[in-house]
Amino acid sequence: MNSLSLKDRFRFSRFFRGEKPVDGPIELNQRRIFILPSAPGFGFVILIFLLLLISFVYNNNLAYLLTFLLASIFFVTILHSYQSLSGLVLQQGHSAPVFAGEDAAFEVLIYNQTATARTQVQLSLESTLSLDMAPFSNSQVRLQTRTSQRGWHYANTITCFSFYPLGLFRAWSPLRFNLKTLVYPKPWQYPLPLPQTLSGAAISGNTKRGVDDFAGVQTYYPGASIKSIHWKAFAKQQGLLVKQYSGTQGSELWLDYEETSGSVEDRLSQLCRWVLDAEQQGLIYGLTVPGIRLPPDHGKTHQLKCLEALALF
Amino acid sequence: MDVLANRTLFVFLLTAIGLIALPHSNHLPSPLVIFFFIILIWRFIGIWYQRWLPGKILLYALTFTGLALLYQQHLGWLGRDPGTSLFMTALSLKLMEVKRQRDIYLIAYLAFIVAASQFLYEQSMFMAAYIVFVCSVLLAAMVMINSRHANIKASLKKAMTILMQALPLTLIIFVFFPRVEAPRWLLFEDPNRAMTGLKDSMEPGSISDLGLSDELAFRVKFTGTIPPVASLYWRGPVFSYTDGKRWTQGRHQGSGMTPSVSEFNGDVYRYTLLMEPQDKPWVYALDMPSEFSDELFQNADYQMLTRKAPDKRSEYQLTSSLLYNTGQLQEDEWVKNTQMPGAASPKIRRLIADLQSGTLSTEQFVGNIMRHFREERFSYTLRPPLMENNPVETFLFETRTGFCSHYAAAFVYLMRAANVPARVVTGYQGGTLNEVGGFLEIRQADAHAWAEVWIKGRGWVRYDPTAAVAPERIDQTSYFQQQFGYELAQLVPRRNLQGSFEWLKTTRELWRSLDYSWQRWVINYHSANQLKFLASLGISGLNKMIYWLIAGIAVFTAVLSGYLFRQRQKPKDKALQLYARFCKKMAATGLVIRAGEGPQDYAGRIKSVSPELAGPVDRITGLFIRYRYGKKPSGKDLSLLKAAISELRIKKGYSVKGKSRSHF
Structure with missing residues (x-):
């Protein structure tokens, strides 16, 4: 780990927001872990002073002894609090894209490559979840966060913290990963018929592959649908051929930004709905938004490409 | 875990509190003791029958009863006896009103005070051991609050560990913490308490034991x-x-x-x-x-x-x-x-x-x-x-x-x-x-x-x-x-002892000498004796006392954190230690195991880059997986693994990175 400059070291945000976002794994060590008494911890300090007063007033050595024992326990607990987090390694995982308004889940991997078992390590982003870790074990947690806007959604500071063992101290480590997830526009929630677009014909040129009229055969190309393989020709040992259809103009669907109405976000929502519907109905569709033109195609990859284009528009 | 609904935790906590209050029944007025234990038993029943716990109005009535009893029994608030009773009653009433996690901490802290007040009445070695034991139970309850599952054994173990580690520090503070005699006016003497002094x-x-x-x-x-x-x-x-x-x-x-x-x-x-x-x-x-x-x-x-x-x-x-x-x-x-x-x-x-x-x-x-x-x-x-x-x-x-x-x-x-x-x-x-x-x-x-x-x-x-x-x-x-x-x-020891009970007498004498030391070094370690003792060690004056206190705490912290840190560094798992050695050897080639990468994935990566290492790497990975994750790990596999890793030779200057770079 590279060293921090003195100015950065005492930057206030380091204690709560964390250091600059990183890609790689972060090991929790003395630089990352902060410890302060919790509310019950401050209560415990008051208790110690009260007991000290009682011992003093009654000049009672055993009461002193108990007071000192509790004070020592308080002190020793600082080290145990540190031990509850130190040596853990956290790493960012994958995060699946979601539609705006859904919960995005950031995956975080935690490795405990030490002989110390960890009890109730808590991770919080928007909500908090806790886990126990056996010695030499790994875990994977998914931190949920609400999304409202399409586009890249960056994870905030993830705080890894623990009150273990006595709850007198909160040991915490604010972590920032380059953790982002793609948020697609929220699909239009009202019924919306697919556009009967004709405009595509003029623009699309010669790539009019459809499913209606048989137009001929072509040698196999990766990604061709299994249904379109010319099995009879294959049986006749003519090689793997793919049947070509020329679709009617109506069946070649163009999802055009210009054909939607409303605000930008509304339009993108509507397009999103169309993409989902078109894919579900097995249509071949292209997408046109200002500045982006995705030629008609179908399949999961195509759909994701379209959704990504909408998300980042 | 849901702290407030956890039965194990409550059984544990209430038992600890019962144990703490038990010796007080000797010297506090019996109506107050009875009041305390009725509420404690009530709370015990309440663990299983939530609806039997008192409602708001009943709780007010209970509080009033407790205060009235306190006043009637002690005619005052200050002093040792009324103070102890006050804390006991407060503890019992607080038991009836546990709504948040914070309340449990408050109960534990009140219990610590009640435990300490025990020493104002009795200062024997047994009592000290008993109170320390009960406090460890309370600590275990606190550990339990902060665990996901109420595991009694694990909580007790953790509490004991902390307690044991805290003991040396306690002794350091006990020896060096300056004792100053309290001014007399600070002693809230209870006018109704029988004062010590001669009797009529x-x-x-x-009398079998004359109090000193x-x-x-x-x-x-x-x-x-x-x-x-x-x-x-x-x-x-x-x-x-x-x-x-x-x-x-x-x-x-x-x-x-x-x-x-x-x-x-x-x-x-x-x-x-x-x-x-x-x-x-x-x-x-x-x-x-x-x-x-x-x-x-x-x-x-x-x-x-x-x-x-x-x-x-x-x-x-x-x-x-x-x-x-x-x-x-x-x-x-x-x-x-x-x-x-x-x-x-x-x-x-x-x-x-x-x-x-x-x-x-x-x-x-x-x-x-x-x-x-x-x-x-x-x-x-x-x-x-x-x-x-x-x-x-x-x-x-x-x-x-x-x-x-x-x-x-x-x-x-x-x-x-x-x-x-x-x-x-x-x-x-x-x-x-x-x-x-x-x-x-x-x-x-x-x-x-x-x-x-x-x-x-x-x-x-x-x-x-x-x-x-x-x-x-x-x-x-x-x-x-x-x-x-x-x-x-x-x-x-007397030389002319007869009979076979000599060992019994020796034991008794040993006990007396122990008790003497206890009286001499613990109970009566007041300001004059502390000064005398520390002066005999060459430590005189308040300043020096405080320096020694700070130095003691510093040394203790260094030793304990060193111990805790070392313990963390050393994996107990032998196979893992061996595997770490293997990873270290492989790291010399430039192929470092990634965090979260399993042994098989790592082996695959090594083989893809340098196929000539496939043989030994497969053997080591196989042995490691069989020993660590197999149903019956055998010591033979471990020694084989050890041998295989020792035999693994990486040529000097051999770098996978350098080799792959040469392709471009």
Whole structure:
């Protein structure tokens, strides 16, 4: 780990927001872990002073002894609090894209490559979840966060913290990963018929592959649908051929930004709905938004490409 | 975990609280104790039957009942007893109202206070061990709150670990933390509490353990020289009536009778006596007072009494002479001081006849009794066995061990059986010279009992039979030696022990020496002793004490964190250690295992980059997986793994990165 400059070291945000976002794994060590008494911890300090007063007033050595024992326990607990987090390694995982308004889940991997078992390590982003870790074990947690806007959604500071063992101290480590997830526009929630677009014909040129009229055969190309393989020709040992259809103009669907109405976000929502519907109905569709033109195609990859284009528009 | 709904946690916590409060039932008023345990049991039931717990109105009623009980039992709030009761009641009421996690912490903290207050009543080693045990249970409950699952064993283990690690630090603080005596006004004394001090009766056989309190009884400042320590007898209540077991002041004791002292001789000592608050109007004058201030008066037994309220600290001017003659004895006084609870037994009469044979005077008879005590292996102890029936005879012929009251009572009984007027005098003996203030401090532990014999021509003459047995009790000036010196005398093993119970005696002696050390080093480690002890180590002055305290804490922290850190670094898993060695070797090639990468993935990556290593890498990975994740790990696999890793040779200068770069 590279060293921090003195100015950065005492930057206030380091204690709560964390250091600059990183890609790689972060090991929790003395630089990352902060410890302060919790509310019950401050209560415990008051208790110690009260007991000290009682011992003093009654000049009672055993009461002193108990007071000192509790004070020592308080002190020793600082080290145990540190031990509850130190040596853990956290790493960012994958995060699946979601539609705006859904919960995005950031995956975080935690490795405990030490002989110390960890009890109730808590991770919080928007909500908090806790886990126990056996010695030499790994875990994977998914931190949920609400999304409202399409586009890249960056994870905030993830705080890894623990009150273990006595709850007198909160040991915490604010972590920032380059953790982002793609948020697609929220699909239009009202019924919306697919556009009967004709405009595509003029623009699309010669790539009019459809499913209606048989137009001929072509040698196999990766990604061709299994249904379109010319099995009879294959049986006749003519090689793997793919049947070509020329679709009617109506069946070649163009999802055009210009054909939607409303605000930008509304339009993108509507397009999103169309993409989902078109894919579900097995249509071949292209997408046109200002500045982006995705030629008609179908399949999961195509759909994701379209959704990504909408998300980042 | 949901702390508030967890039954295990509550059972655990409530048990701990019950254990903490249990010893308090000995000394707190029983209505309060009963109130506490009713609520505790109620709460216990409430764990399983939530709806039986009190509602808001009932809770108010309970709180009111608790407060009313407190007030009725103690008539006040401040002081040891009301304070303890207050915390007990607060703890029990808080148990009924647990709504948040914070409430559980508050309960635990209240329980710690109740546990500490236990030490204001009893300071034995057992009690200390018991309280530490109970506190570890409380700590375990706190661990449980902060765990996901209420695992009793794991929580207890963690609590014990923390406790054990905290102990050395506790000792460091205990030794070096400066003790400052609290000013008197800080002691919220409870006016209704029985104060320690002498009692108005004496029953030696019924006490098996004489409390040693170092509480101050009074201070004396002499204007001139201080008399020798051996003659410092501070006169308290005089007991002349006995029923065989119990000694009391007798019926005719009254203030109306004017005592007479026919003559005073020798040096005259003038002094100021500063009494600490007590519950009786007794003023302990040096035997025998000749002049005293107006607020004092003397009763027929020459005891000084005050007309002032005794519960305030008060000062008196007195003059005493060590040599005196009380003169003639009145007829009724003679009768009173030869009173017997019944005829003496033949055994006692034989003993008296033995001791009296050939004596011409009372003095010679007394001398014989003293010699009898000295030569017949009587011993002094603060923990004599109980002598319920016929205590004098049991003491004289069977146990032969006891403290001052036993000796004084037995001596007076023997004198009376021989028809010599005699009586028991109680008070204090000796004192510690406070060199700074130049005054004597007389503490409760200096309480003493001796005897007076009336001798024709000399009047009442003081005899101290305890001095015959344990002269150090009287002679020595050091407070500690005075308190414990005779105990030490007991610790010297006797050579002529007979019978097979020797080991038992050895054990008992060992225990006594342990108990002595406990008293000496823990309970009485107050400011003076701390200064003395630390000075013997070369640490003097408050500054140095604080430096040492800080240094001790620093060393402890370094050692403990070093221990915790080292422990974390060293994986206990042998296979993993070996695998780490393998990874280290492979890292030299530039292929570092990634966090979260499994052994198989890593092996795949190595093989794809340098296929020539496939053989050994596969073998090592296979062995590692079989040993660590297999159903029956065998030691043979481990040694094979070890050998395979040792055999793995990575050529020097061989770098996968460099090799792959050459392709481009």
